[in-house]
Amino acid sequence: MPSAPNQRPADARVLFELLAPEQGGRTSAVFSGYSPAYAVRADYWTSVRHEFIDADTVEAGARGQALIWFVTPEVxxxxxxxxxxxxxxxxxxxxxxxxxxxxxxxxxxxxxASAQR
Known part of the structure; x- marks a missing residue:
């Protein structure tokens, strides 16, 4: 299980797709260490740390794979x-x-299968 230095193992691996500026997204790249909020439930957002796998950055309008760590996965x-x-x-x-x-x-x-229920 992958982990970052001085951290617990990663929670998951994702395909991260940064919206282009014309889609309302950022005008600049994001870097490993980026910690935006994820909508875990309709009524609950949480911070998630990213470590990009193939490059240190993802440019606006581009995508890349990342290891992620949820701030409070037990919740x-x-x-x-x-x-x-x-x-x-x-x-x-x-x-x-x-x-x-x-x-x-x-x-x-x-x-x-259980997610569909």
């Missing part, structure tokens, strides 16, 4: 599965989407 157990798409925001502004590729944290994991 929303069973809420992450491969294929799940999260809205990603900075404050009130949606700036990206993140689609789960792989889940490492068993507390967060839920298979896609």
């Amino acid at each position: 929303y157990p069973g809420s992450v599965w491969p294929g799940r798409m999260f809205d990603v925001a900075e404050g009130q502004r949606r700036v990206a989407t993140a689609t789960v590729v792989e889940v490492f944290n068993a507390v967060l994991a839920r298979d896609s």
